[in-house]
Amino acid sequence: MRQLSTLAGLLSTGALSLAATACGPSPVAPLDAQFPDAAVPDAVIVHPIDDRGSPCDAPMHVVGTMGSPSTVMLDTSMTDTRPNDLGLACGNVTARRWARQQVIEYVVPGTGPMGVRVSTANMGTDTSFNTVLQIRRECGTIPTQLFSCFDDVSGSDPRTEGGFSAMGGETVYIYVTGYSEPEAITMQVDEGQVRVTLEAGPNTAPTLTSARYLEAGSDVLVTGAGHDGEGNVAGLTVFLYNAAGRINLAGAPNGIELRAPDATGMDWSTTIRVPGSDIPLVDFCARTDIVCTGVGVVAFDQYYAASAERMISIEGAAIVGLGDTCDTEHVCGAGLVCNAGMTCEPTPAAMAACGGATVIVVPTPTTMATVGSATTTVPGGASGTFTGPAGCATTSSGADATAGPERLFRIDVPAGTYDLTVGTDRPGTGSTDTVLYMRAECGDPTDNLGCMDDINTMSMMYGSRVTVMNATEGDYYAFVETFGGGGGAVEVQATLRPVLAMGAACDPAGVQNRCAAGACPAGTMVCP
Numbered sequence: 001m002r003q004l005s006t007l008a009g010l011l012s013t014g015a016l017s018l019a020a021t022a023c024g025p026s027p028v029a030p031l032d033a034q035f036p037d038a039a040v041p042d043a044v045i046v047h048p049i050d051d052r053g054s055p056c057d058a059p060m061h062v063v064g065t066m067g068s069p070s071t072v073m074l075d076t077s078m079t080d081t082r083p084n085d086l087g088l089a090c091g092n093v094t095a096r097r098w099a100r101q102q103v104i105e106y107v108v109p110g111t112g113p114m115g116v117r118v119s120t121a122n123m124g125t126d127t128s129f130n131t132v133l134q135i136r137r138e139c140g141t142i143p144t145q146l147f148s149c150f151d152d153v154s155g156s157d158p159r160t161e162g163g164f165s166a167m168g169g170e171t172v173y174i175y176v177t178g179y180s181e182p183e184a185i186t187m188q189v190d191e192g193q194v195r196v197t198l199e200a201g202p203n204t205a206p207t208l209t210s211a212r213y214l215e216a217g218s219d220v221l222v223t224g225a226g227h228d229g230e231g232n233v234a235g236l237t238v239f240l241y242n243a244a245g246r247i248n249l250a251g252a253p254n255g256i257e258l259r260a261p262d263a264t265g266m267d268w269s270t271t272i273r274v275p276g277s278d279i280p281l282v283d284f285c286a287r288t289d290i291v292c293t294g295v296g297v298v299a300f301d302q303y304y305a306a307s308a309e310r311m312i313s314i315e316g317a318a319i320v321g322l323g324d325t326c327d328t329e330h331v332c333g334a335g336l337v338c339n340a341g342m343t344c345e346p347t348p349a350a351m352a353a354c355g356g357a358t359v360i361v362v363p364t365p366t367t368m369a370t371v372g373s374a375t376t377t378v379p380g381g382a383s384g385t386f387t388g389p390a391g392c393a394t395t396s397s398g399a400d401a402t403a404g405p406e407r408l409f410r411i412d413v414p415a416g417t418y419d420l421t422v423g424t425d426r427p428g429t430g431s432t433d434t435v436l437y438m439r440a441e442c443g444d445p446t447d448n449l450g451c452m453d454d455i456n457t458m459s460m461m462y463g464s465r466v467t468v469m470n471a472t473e474g475d476y477y478a479f480v481e482t483f484g485g486g487g488g489a490v491e492v493q494a495t496l497r498p499v500l501a502m503g504a505a506c507d508p509a510g511v512q513n514r515c516a517a518g519a520c521p522a523g524t525m526v527c528p
Helices: 006-015 281-286 348-355
Strands: 060-063 070-075 102-107 113-119 131-136 152-154 157-167 171-178 193-202 207-216 219-227 233-242 256-259 267-274 294-301 310-312 314-320 330-332 336-338 344-346 370-378 407-413 418-423 434-439 450-452 465-471 474-482 488-500
Touching (some): 171 193, 207 294, 219 233, 219 294, 330 336, 407 418, 418 434
Antiparallel strands (some): 102 171, 152 157, 219 267, 233 256, 233 294, 294 310, 418 465, 434 474
16 A cells, blocks of 8 residues: 555555454555645646536446345456546555546345445456556535545555445445556556456444543553443554544545454453554654643444544553563553453463574583574564564564564574674575564563674675673574565574683684684684
């Protein structure tokens, strides 16, 4: 998905964290908050002048049927009408706003509140057609309601899924168009054949009975609880307020959408942690003259039916670490959770991953270094269980490369003192571009024994290597990921080099061992 401004990109982070719910497919993020007014000068928005008609002049009429999906086949490249303006909430780029369009005039079946699922991710849609959907209540009027514009299913699928709420018998207009740029993205088009499916069912808006907004350092924790008859709550939308009313957050008055993967069931509850590095809510008020006085929270479901807004105050808390006491005034740091005993511990996923780490067996050294190795495949993908040290490595887009899927390895260091080196610069790694970081406490996000991306980029040595000097008895964990989340085969080798006391025979090259008090003299080869 394209992003036109720094804040817009930050907002999309939460919006694209899709979560399966108990009653249907994952909700797909709308584009409303991602293209703020301030992202492009007014002079760029040019209305083409010609005498062609509007796509509203001859929409495709579809009457929905309860319990049965409706299917519409169309080809946007065949339209000869002048495109209608999609509005700033559905993209600021002139070329995108004037891509070819067709309109479906859909009569919602049933009576009372209904939820409608709409998708172009079907057989019959050109897989390279980067489709965009906009939902309107009046065909010729740019929508002002929340959640009206939808884009990519995922980073690898440019087709579109979305959802909306309406009353049975209501007529809704669905714009089917494409994402256009001055230069088309490789292997994608902005017009073509589309198969659109629409499926409707009864759906009531969720209720929000309690909410909390807690600032903890640069992060924010948003909690909510309530009831939903269909058990399909998808997330929370947060609005900031000052003394004058709702704040237009850099052109995004529709608020910040936060996905809630744990909000399942009819009586639902959720806690959403918003890292300051993703959405700088705390910094927003600090960096401006605006004094934030409160927060509005709205719950929404997979059809974007929304609860009444609940106004709450802004609270503060201290961030505490692994093993510390946690309560309403003390919040566990990122990667940790507060357990029933009110103590911070690793998340269940982190504990499971640490417990399942592959053990690399390294024989106990005496005076010469020993090695052990393991071979595995690191999966590809954009997210993993752990995040490495900040700034360890970055992708070309600027995101932290240590946020992708990882493989864990455990090395048991025996009694004594050794230098522990773990590296992926091995034949079994091949051309896989790795990132490696190490911890002594596997589930502690603050533990950092070292991190490396490439050994030597200029020499195209894309393996990684970290050495822990003077490692003492205990377990050490190596986390191996691939740069940019591409995945690949990896061979990991661990070496234990003994650290020798005075008078011990030593290796002047420092390969087989190392003297504790200084360099091994080449003349005597005895530790000083």
